[in-house]
Amino acid sequence: MALCWGLGYVVATLFFAAVEMSIDTIILSYCQDAEEHQGTAHYAPPLLIETFDEQNEVQRIAQ
Template sequence: MATDLIISNILRIGRVNVIGDVILFLGKLCVSLASALFAFLMLDTHKYKSSHNKITSPLFPVLACWGLGYVVATLFFAVVEMSIDTIILSYCQDADEHQGTAHYAPPLLIETFGEQNEVQRIAQ
């Protein structure tokens, strides 16, 4: 029974981490590309094309904004990932303390992990 719970918890955590890593990477990529696009559009305005503030090539500023956007997105999403991991570990601890059934987890989280009979038991 205990080994089944451990294996079940490992599979739950692994599944959430793999899916979460892909989604978080796509989020980082979107944020960094949006910041690079914003930098390019800002540098493409008339203000930076005039003779006094003329920029010959926007490549370096756009790449710098892309890199800075990626760093900021990585720091932000690290906090999000840590909160997701904390919620999953709390769920697994709750399931371990109650012989494989989480008593204090919200119904949506129980439904997400595919434990439909638990959702029906809590609803009654």
């Protein structure tokens, strides 16, 4: 029984590490794209662009 719990923990940890790395890679790619095109990402999906634009507007309002 403890072996199943241990194996489940290891598998879950590896899975979430892979998900975290993929999210980091997507954000890094967006930032690189925006940097190469003077602040506007050209190759990012529209939903990702909308998400980051909404966050920028919240930061502008807070300032």
